[in-house]
Amino acid sequence: MKTKTTIGTWIGFILIMLWCLFPVAWILSLSFKSEGETATGSPQFLPKDPTLDNYSAILDNGDFTRALVNSFGIAIIATALSVIFATLAAYAIARLEFKGKRLVLSLALAIAMFPVVSLVGPLFDMWSTFGLFNTWPGLIIPYMSFTLPLAIWTLSAFFREIPWEMEQAAQVDGATSWQAFRKVIVPLAAPGVFTAAILTFFFAWNEFVLAISLTSTTASRTVPAQMSFFVGPDPFNPPYAQLATASVIVTLPVIVIVLLFQRKIVAGLTSGAVKG
Amino acid sequence: MAAIEMKNIVKQYGDGFPAVNDVSIDVEDGEFLILVGPSGCGKSTLLRMIVGLEDITDGDMVIGGKKVNDLAPRDRNLSMVFQNYALYPHLTVYENIAFPLRLAGKPDSEVDEKVRAASKTLELDEHLERKPGNLSGGQRQRVAMGRAIVRDAEAFLFDEPLSNLDAKLRGQMRTEISRLQKRLGITTVYVTHDQTEAMTLGDRVAVLKRGVLQQHATPRELYENPCNLFVAGFIGSPPMNFLPATVKGNQVELPFGTVTIPEDKAAKAQGKGLLIAGIRPDHFEDANVVDSDKVTDEATFKATVDVVEWLGNEAYAYIPFEAPPEVEKQLQQLERDLDGESLRTQLVVSLDGASRIAEGDEATIWVDARKIHLFDPATGENLTMDAEHAGIVPGGNAMAKAEEVGEQQDAVQPGSDQATT
Ligand SMILES: Nc1ncnc2c1ncn2[C@@H]1O[C@H](COP(=O)(O)OP(=O)(O)OP(=O)(O)O)[C@@H](O)[C@H]1O
Ligand SMILES: [Mg+2]
Numbered sequence: 001m002k003t004k005t006t007i008g009t010w011i012g013f014i015l016i017m018l019w020c021l022f023p024v025a026w027i028l029s030l031s032f033k034s035e036g037e038t039a040t041g042s043p044q045f046l047p048k049d050p051t052l053d054n055y056s057a058i059l060d061n062g063d064f065t066r067a068l069v070n071s072f073g074i075a076i077i078a079t080a081l082s083v084i085f086a087t088l089a090a091y092a093i094a095r096l097e098f099k100g101k102r103l104v105l106s107l108a109l110a111i112a113m114f115p116v117v118s119l120v121g122p123l124f125d126m127w128s129t130f131g132l133f134n135t136w137p138g139l140i141i142p143y144m145s146f147t148l149p150l151a152i153w154t155l156s157a158f159f160r161e162i163p164w165e166m167e168q169a170a171q172v173d174g175a176t177s178w179q180a181f182r183k184v185i186v187p188l189a190a191p192g193v194f195t196a197a198i199l200t201f202f203f204a205w206n207e208f209v210l211a212i213s214l215t216s217t218t219a220s221r222t223v224p225a226q227m228s229f230f231v232g233p234d235p236f237n238p239p240y241a242q243l244a245t246a247s248v249i250v251t252l253p254v255i256v257i258v259l260l261f262q263r264k265i266v267a268g269l270t271s272g273a274v275k276g
Numbered sequence: 277m278a279a280i281e282m283k284n285i286v287k288q289y290g291d292g293f294p295a296v297n298d299v300s301i302d303v304e305d306g307e308f309l310i311l312v313g314p315s316g317c318g319k320s321t322l323l324r325m326i327v328g329l330e331d332i333t334d335g336d337m338v339i340g341g342k343k344v345n346d347l348a349p350r351d352r353n354l355s356m357v358f359q360n361y362a363l364y365p366h367l368t369v370y371e372n373i374a375f376p377l378r379l380a381g382k383p384d385s386e387v388d389e390k391v392r393a394a395s396k397t398l399e400l401d402e403h404l405e406r407k408p409g410n411l412s413g414g415q416r417q418r419v420a421m422g423r424a425i426v427r428d429a430e431a432f433l434f435d436e437p438l439s440n441l442d443a444k445l446r447g448q449m450r451t452e453i454s455r456l457q458k459r460l461g462i463t464t465v466y467v468t469h470d471q472t473e474a475m476t477l478g479d480r481v482a483v484l485k486r487g488v489l490q491q492h493a494t495p496r497e498l499y500e501n502p503c504n505l506f507v508a509g510f511i512g513s514p515p516m517n518f519l520p521a522t523v524k525g526n527q528v529e530l531p532f533g534t535v536t537i538p539e540d541k542a543a544k545a546q547g548k549g550l551l552i553a554g555i556r557p558d559h560f561e562d563a564n565v566v567d568s569d570k571v572t573d574e575a576t577f578k579a580t581v582d583v584v585e586w587l588g589n590e591a592y593a594y595i596p597f598e599a600p601p602e603v604e605k606q607l608q609q610l611e612r613d614l615d616g617e618s619l620r621t622q623l624v625v626s627l628d629g630a631s632r633i634a635e636g637d638e639a640t641i642w643v644d645a646r647k648i649h650l651f652d653p654a655t656g657e658n659l660t661m662d663a664e665h666a667g668i669v670p671g672g673n674a675m676a677k678a679e680e681v682g683e684q685q686d687a688v689q690p691g692s693d694q695a696t697t
Binding site for chain 2: 163165166168169170171172173174175176179183184187188190
């Protein structure tokens with residue numbers, strides 16, 4: 001009986017993995033094929049003649065590397081600011097009793113529910129007037145405002161889990177409120193901070209609608225937007241291999257980050273703080 | 277090290293709940309003070325006001341001659357052990373103990389020296405590099421103590437530090453705390469609702485009820501001279517027996533018979549009608565094992581024993597009796613105040629282990645009549661208290677005041693007398 005269920009689990013697992021990973025594998029395989037091979041009528045899965053040409057070509061492409069720099073810069077700055085603000089705001093929400101606390105929380109949620117597209121028009125007009133169009137801040141600001149609510153909700157849930165007494169103990173031990181926050185509360189909320197950071201980073205890294213609408217040159221265009229400009233000379237024959245290569249390259253940092261931080265996102269870090 | 281003076285301290289919570297009411301307690305330099313009382317009586321609140329985690333609504337908190345009402349916890353230089361230890365789970369045991377020193381900006385060499393000294397005292401040496409999550413309850417408790425003693429604090433504050441440990445460990449840690457406090461000679465305030473801790477650890481004990489101070493005295497004084505019914509019932513285990521009594525001359529009529537009490541005690545209780553007599557289980561004995569010269573008709577009575585619990589060195593005998601309705605109500609109320617619920621009024625008698633009294637026997641019991649206390653059922657006051665040996669008894673009627681506060685408390689938080697830990 002037991003072995004049966006294990007086998008069943010594995011079959012289900014493999015089916016789902018195939019379903020999800022097949023497109024990824026296809027893209028990976030495409031990125032190693034030559035231009036000519038992608039244009040043939042009946043392609044095969046594995047490249048006939050694996051080549052790294054696509055990679056060297058795309059890394060030589062000034063527009064692409066420029067977009068890569070923009071993507072990194074914008075995503076990292078948006079993440080850092082968003083996490084800092086969210087941490088402070090979430091701490092206040094979790095710890096302090098103030099009027100309008102519910103309002104702040106529901107407003108934050110309301111912002112998160114706005115479809116991004118509905119804001120493109122107004123933002124475009126505003127940014128043109130303020131001179132923020134086609135600049136880094138022009139993307140960082142909306143990214144922050146879309147990710148802050150989620151970050152605040154995640155973090156305030158984490159803060160609420162931390163016993164008040166941790167902080168009081170620190171204060172009795174001689175800490176100022178700020179020291180107690182920095183040396184005790186933030187380390188204890190680290191899994192929450194990392195979760196919020198990763199969610200924010202992914203949002204900024206993958207975002208397309210704003211990136212394409214609020215930029216006009218490679219001065220601030222990010223990779224997802226830049227990729228839509230990879231049309232090649234023939235509109236009916238887009239450079240599939242190049243597109244696939246670009247996709248692989250933008251996916252790599254995401255994978256690296258998940259692998260790096262997955263160990264940090266361990267629940268139960270507070271165990272042992274208090275008994276009972 | 278410093279003395280702590282609490283002058284007319286009042287605490288009213290945000291919702292109007294009067295948790296601590298006009299409490300004045302002086303803790304001398306180097307003294308070990310115990311705060312006891314039933315659950316929800318404001319012990320933790322008072323402790324947290326000393327350490328600065330709770331605002332003081334009214335009154336003065338003076339530590340080492342300095343008024344500290346408006347000082348932040350970190351400026352009071354006190355150390356506290358929390359009931360659930362509140363260790364920092366992300367730091368090793370070493371860093372947990374070092375935490376107050378690091379905050380004070382002490383150089384590494386000094387930190388190391390002091391942490392090692394503290395860990396040696398508490399036998400934590402082999403655990404220094406571990407995280408609190410991997411320690412046993414007793415070890416965590418010791419880490420919390422280490423964090424408290426590593427710093428030269430003015431005073432130690434403990435909030436039920438042993439209540440999470442099992443009985444054996446609790447006994448060990450109790451002696452450990454006592455030894456440590458004696459050695460360091462540091463002023464200590466210790467909250468507990470454990471009888472044994474209260475009686476054995478403290479130089480003096482303050483008994484609170486509903487945030488009102490009832491009596492502040494040495495354990496012996498509390499045991500021998502409780503100022504009212506509440507303190508009498510709260511201190512001592514098994515608790516004092518309360519029996520309806522009428523005084524005629526120097527004769528006290530109890531449900532089982534009449535005993536003769538000393539003249540001076542009798543004089544204080546003349547003409548008060550129906551009273552409540554308080555007699556500790558220890559002050560009874562099987563007449564057969566008492567020296568024959570003490571056994572007189574005035575000091576013995578016959579009663580049928582319901583149940584006997586023999587413990588080797590001693591035995592408890594239970595003797596049921598009927599209480600008249602006038603005192604029944606008062607006794608039930610008292611029972612509730614003491615967090616108890618007894619089904620019947622019964623006398624608990626502690627007998628010598630050598631006693632041969634068995635269940636169902638008609639036994640002759642001797643009473644040490646000199647130790648009988650007589651309480652006024654209306655006010656709860658101890659009429660026969662020896663004021664010179666009763667420590668500090670707040671003026672006015674503390675029990676009635678607690679009753680009054682209790683009504684205000686129930687108005688704010690219904691059922692607050694059923695508060696649990
Ligand atoms: N923040 C608060 N707001 C309102 N009432 C409170 C607050 N904190 C405590 N109380 C009330 O104050 C009373 C005293 O609480 P406290 O924690 O001091 O009791 P305690 O004597 O320590 O009891 P225990 O032995 O159960 O720990 C309780 O009845 C509680 O309901
Ligand atoms: Mg308490």
